[in-house]
Amino acid sequence: MATIKAIESRSVHQIQSGQVIVDLNSVVKELVENSLDAGATSIDVRFKNHGLDSIEVQDNGKGISPDDFDTVALKHHTSKLSSYDDLTSLDTFGFRGEALSSLCALSKLHVVTARAEDGAVGKRLDFEVSGKLNGATVTSAQKGTTVAVEDLFCSLPVRRKELEKNIKREYGKVIGLLHAYACISVGVRYSVSNQVPKGKKVAVFSTKANTTTRENIVNVYGAKTLLALVKLDLKLEMEPGKGPSTQSVRNWSTQASDNSRAVKVEGHISKPGYGEGRQAPDRQMFFVNSRPCALPQVAKAVNEVYKSYNHHQTPFIFANLVMDTNAYDVNVSPDKRTIMLHDQTALLDSLKLALTDLFDNTDHTVPQSTL
Numbered sequence: 001m002a003t004i005k006a007i008e009s010r011s012v013h014q015i016q017s018g019q020v021i022v023d024l025n026s027v028v029k030e031l032v033e034n035s036l037d038a039g040a041t042s043i044d045v046r047f048k049n050h051g052l053d054s055i056e057v058q059d060n061g062k063g064i065s066p067d068d069f070d071t072v073a074l075k076h077h078t079s080k081l082s083s084y085d086d087l088t089s090l091d092t093f094g095f096r097g098e099a100l101s102s103l104c105a106l107s108k109l110h111v112v113t114a115r116a117e118d119g120a121v122g123k124r125l126d127f128e129v130s131g132k133l134n135g136a137t138v139t140s141a142q143k144g145t146t147v148a149v150e151d152l153f154c155s156l157p158v159r160r161k162e163l164e165k166n167i168k169r170e171y172g173k174v175i176g177l178l179h180a181y182a183c184i185s186v187g188v189r190y191s192v193s194n195q196v197p198k199g200k201k202v203a204v205f206s207t208k209a210n211t212t213t214r215e216n217i218v219n220v221y222g223a224k225t226l227l228a229l230v231k232l233d234l235k236l237e238m239e240p241g242k243g244p245s246t247q248s249v250r251n252w253s254t255q256a257s258d259n260s261r262a263v264k265v266e267g268h269i270s271k272p273g274y275g276e277g278r279q280a281p282d283r284q285m286f287f288v289n290s291r292p293c294a295l296p297q298v299a300k301a302v303n304e305v306y307k308s309y310n311h312h313q314t315p316f317i318f319a320n321l322v323m324d325t326n327a328y329d330v331n332v333s334p335d336k337r338t339i340m341l342h343d344q345t346a347l348l349d350s351l352k353l354a355l356t357d358l359f360d361n362t363d364h365t366v367p368q369s370t371l
């Protein structure tokens with residue numbers, strides 16, 4: 001008798017969904033990225049009971065067309081990518097059409113949405129576990145979209161228990177991630193709040209729709225943090241096989257070579273004498289083309305160079321690596337947080353050299369005011 005059978009599609013959906021939405025962090029990441037992809041300039045993130053009861057992300061983006069209501073939460077349905085070839089020129093955060101469908105399988109999800117032409121009349125969308133639309137009812141709504149996720153992991157009891165056990169730590173990580181989005185998003189106002197059961201709503205932090213990342217850093221971390229930072233504006237030229245050269249680092253803009261290999265590093269880093277007492281992950285933020293991501297090797301390289309100037313501290317760093325979309329692969333892990341950099345070794349060598357050059361030429365004192 002044959003023992004190999006197909007897993008029923010509902011179970012496959014749940015298994016795969018648990019890989020896309022792995023924790024509280026992935027929920028918030030997916031929803032905020034959807035808001036940014038929709039062109040939002042205002043994003044409100046509201047937690048109830050640190051996210052255990054609900055997570056709500058409200059934006060003022062373009063909203064969802066009634067023509068898309070049926071497919072919005074269906075697996076592998078997206079407005080952002082239609083074929084594999086589009087992956088190399090991707091300029092949106094999302095592309096797999098998996099987040100909303102996964103959240104339907106793992107929580108109770110509903111969406112309220114309205115477009116500019118809908119006036120103050122929106123629709124509330126409810127879904128089945130499979131992501132199929134269950135109903136659209138009229139409700140009052142501003143232009144934009146609110147996605148509400150209740151009882152995260154209610155369909156995966158073990159994961160739910162883990163979440164309950166570790167909620168404070170998970171919540172702390174999420175706030176760190178939201179700090180990163182708030183710092184990198186120019187022209188977007190963020191407001192984050194949390195309401196504990198029977199308690200009042202507490203504002204966690206907020207930013208204005210600033211025009212520079214500098215102002216964002218001041219909103220998020222305070223003016224004092226900024227005073228101890230030096231601007232990062234590094235240009236890395238990598239020539240495989242030849243290794244990095246200081247010359248190419250310094251004179252990047254005058255190099256006539258193929259710029260698709262070049263990487264710019266923009267942001268801020270602690271002056272060597274003014275690092276942080278401990279290595280706090282939320283004070284070391286890395287982005288690739290404004291996409292927050294984990295870059296452990298880059299972090300290691302930065303910390304190594306910093307250590308040779310300041311043995312006792314680690315730097316605050318906010319670094320956006322600007323590079324050609326061909327130079328990396330975001331399609332490595334289901335949660336898209338891991339990025340594969342094609343020329344990592346050359347990039348790290350070049351980065352270390354450029355940072356050394358920067359620190360050697362930095363005024364190490366902290367000015368009274370740089371604002």
Ligand code: ADP
Nearest residue numbers: 034035038078079094095096097098099100145
């Ligand atoms: P992806 O982002 O990979 O396309 P999602 O499951 O996150 O997949 O979203 C599915 C689709 O729903 C998106 O392609 C987009 O068209 C629509 N959508 C999701 N969130 C929003 C939002 N906040 N505003 C407007 N449209 C949205």
Ligand code: MG
Nearest residue numbers: 030034094099
């Ligand atoms: Mg998405």
